[in-house]
Amino acid sequence: MSGVPLLVIAAGGTGGHMFPAQALAEAMLAMGWRVKLSTDARGARYTGGFPHSVEIEQIKSATFARGGLAGKLKAPFKLAAGVASAMLGFRRDRPAVVVGFGGYPSFPAITAAWLMRLPRAIHEQNGVLGKVNKVFASRVNTVACGTWPTDLPDGVEGTFTGNPVRNAVLEREAAPYIVPGDYPMSIVVIGGSQGARILSEVVPSAIAMLPEPIKQNLRVSHQARDEDAQTAAATYAQAGIDAEVAPFFQDVPARFAEAQLVISRSGASSVADISVIGRPAILVPYAAATGDHQTANARGLVDAGAAIMMPESQLTPQTMADSIETILTNPAGALHMTQAALAVSRPDATERLVEIVETLASKSP
Numbered sequence: 252m253s254g255v256p257l258l259v260i261a262a263g264g265t266g267g268h269m270f271p272a273q274a275l276a277e278a279m280l281a282m283g284w285r286v287k288l289s290t291d292a293r294g295a296r297y298t299g300g301f302p303h304s305v306e307i308e309q310i311k312s313a314t315f316a317r318g319g320l321a322g323k324l325k326a327p328f329k330l331a332a333g334v335a336s337a338m339l340g341f342r343r344d345r346p347a348v349v350v351g352f353g354g355y356p357s358f359p360a361i362t363a364a365w366l367m368r369l370p371r372a373i374h375e376q377n378g379v380l381g382k383v384n385k386v387f388a389s390r391v392n393t394v395a396c397g398t399w400p401t402d403l404p405d406g407v408e409g410t411f412t413g414n415p416v417r418n419a420v421l422e423r424e425a426a427p428y429i430v431p432g433d434y435p436m437s438i439v440v441i442g443g444s445q446g447a448r449i450l451s452e453v454v455p456s457a458i459a460m461l462p463e464p465i466k467q468n469l470r471v472s473h474q475a476r477d478e479d480a481q482t483a484a485a486t487y488a489q490a491g492i493d494a495e496v497a498p499f500f501q502d503v504p505a506r507f508a509e510a511q512l513v514i515s516r517s518g519a520s521s522v523a524d525i526s527v528i529g530r531p532a533i534l535v536p537y538a539a540a541t542g543d544h545q546t547a548n549a550r551g552l553v554d555a556g557a558a559i560m561m562p563e564s565q566l567t568p569q570t571m572a573d574s575i576e577t578i579l580t581n582p583a584g585a586l587h588m589t590q591a592a593l594a595v596s597r598p599d600a601t602e603r604l605v606e607i608v609e610t611l612a613s614k615s616p
Contacts, residue, residue, distance in 0.1 A: 255283065256284050257285045257286075257346045258287070259346040259364075260289065260349075261351040262288065262289075262290055262353070263352070263353055263356040263383075268294075268352045268357070269294070270415065270417075271374055271397065271600075274415035274604075275374075279605065279608065280302055280305070284347075286302075286304070287308055287344075287346075288307045289310055289337060290307065290356040290357075291310060291333075291355075294354070308340065310356075333359030334362045336359065340363075346364070347612045348369070348371065348372070348608050349370070349372075351387065351391075353376070370612065371391045372395055372611060373393075374396075374604065375397060375401060375409075376520075377548055378399075378400065379544040380401070380404075388407045393410055394407060394410065395410050398548050399595070401547070411597070413523060413596070413600030414520060414523040415523075416523050416598070417524075420524050421527065421598060423505070423507070424527050425528070425593055426508035426528055428585075429511065430582035431582050433464070433468065434468060436469055437470050439471075439503070439512075439513045439514070439515075440471065440515070441503065441516070441521065442475070442476075442515070447475065448476065449563060450516070451476065451480070452479070452483075453568055454571060455482075455483045455492075456568035458572070459486060459487070459489070459492065460568055461576055465579055467491075470493040471492060472494075472495050473487070473494055473497075474498065474503075475497070475498065480496045504524065507528045508528055510530055511578075511585065512530070512532070512533070513525055514535070514575075516536070516545060522548050522552060526552060526557070526596035527596045527597075532558040532588075533558065533561060533571070534558050534561070535562075535566060536563070538564070551595050552591075556588060556591045557588050557589075557592035559577075
């Protein structure tokens with residue numbers, strides 16, 4: 252395989268880290284590169300979607316956040332062993348570029364790249380750097396930012412690439428928007444993978460409080476946990492609202508494309524999907540998110556005039572009802588929100604990451 256450039260991707264074990272890593276892997280393979288994924292045993296469980304030609308290397312890593320005192324004492328030794336293993340691998344098969352996507356499993360490979368002075372970059376999905384990416388922000392050649400603006404350390408400049416989105420989202424990029432009016436309208440309520448209970452408690456009651464002329468035109472798609480779904484569905488039914496309540500929707504991008512309004516958490520991937528399709532949004536950041544990064548994620552859409560941000564501390568059925576009514580009774584304002592979302596979207600996020608890799612490779616000794 253000599254002469255075929257190698258990209259090493261280092262990523263942790265959550266979908267937030269793994270999805271953009273997978274998007275870059277697929278794009279680089281299509282361009283004739285070899286790709287290896289460096290992760291740990293936990294991260295390897297999330298690699299089912301990666302192309303089979305991606306070589307997956309498990310390297311020991313550790314976090315200081317879990318495992319009690321014994322785990323914290325062992326962590327530095329595990330990390331050191333992981334770094335040594337990564338360096339050994341890099342000497343046998345030298346990468347042209349190393350890109351980290353965050354999470355503790357990315358630590359050994361990025362550290363090895365830094366020690367060996369290999370071209371290297373990190374990609375941060377959220378508007379606040381994760382712990383590992385924060386350590387390396389000043390030690391890499393490029394910091395790619397999935398969310399803009401991103402809070403960066405002094406002296407560190409970021410490159411706004413955006414977060415890669417699924418093909419199902421790209422197929423609906425800038426889907427035509429039907430402004431709210433006196434005809435059937437759709438609202439999608441989506442809580443992400445965690446912390447959605449507050450949306451299931453507040454949003455059905457808020458929609459039930461809307462004026463009758465709006466309610467009679469509404470159909471709602473509401474993603475709710477199993478334990479919350481029955482109560483949410485009962486609230487909608489009692490108010491006479493046509494609502495589909497389910498723990499998971501396979502066709503979220505299609506539902507976004509048909510919606511007049513999206514009510515959502517502000518996870519990085521949700522914000523990217525909303526902006527690429529281009530829909531007015533009410534964003535409720537998950538208050539317990541590390542470093543309050545969901546508030547930072549929402550900032551770009553809010554500042555652009557594409558979304559209303561509602562902190563959990565201010566979230567009541569009345570405040571939510573007021574915001575919903577404001578959007579659904581103002582067609583011109585809703586259209587402006589759609590256009591503003593599209594203006595700050597990055598549907599070409601994967602291509603921008605590819606460009607960073609190619610630029611770093613061209614400067615490789």
